[in-house]
Amino acid sequence: MRAGFTLMTIILIILASAYTAIHDASKWAFIVLYAATFFFANFGPNATTFITPVEVRGPPSIVHSAASLLAGLLSLQCSAVIR
Numbered sequence: 001m002r003a004g005f006t007l008m009t010i011i012l013i014i015l016a017s018a019y020t021a022i023h024d025a026s027k028w029a030f031i032v033l034y035a036a037t038f039f040f041a042n043f044g045p046n047a048t049t050f051i052t053p054v055e056v057r058g059p060p061s062i063v064h065s066a067a068s069l070l071a072g073l074l075s076l077q078c079s080a081v082i083r
Contacts, residue, residue: 007040 011033015022022030 004040004043007043008037011037011040 015030015033019030022033
């Protein structure tokens with residue numbers, strides 16, 4: 001997870017500090033670097049969120065999942081009433 005965050009940070013710092021130089025030199029280089037941030041986002045932070053089983057993450061994750069499902073159900077019911 002740290003590797004994903006670290007590499008995303010490095011790439012985004014490079015893109016932010018040398019935006020005009022990279023963009024003017026090659027639009028494809030900019031696109032490839034920007035796409036690499038999505039790869040490392042899925043490689044690091046998203047891997048622990050979606051791939052690690054709930055049993056490893058523990059009870060707070062179960063409570064969070066239940067709360068998000070209840071919020072979705074509540075918003076669905078509220079949208080039906082509003083219409």
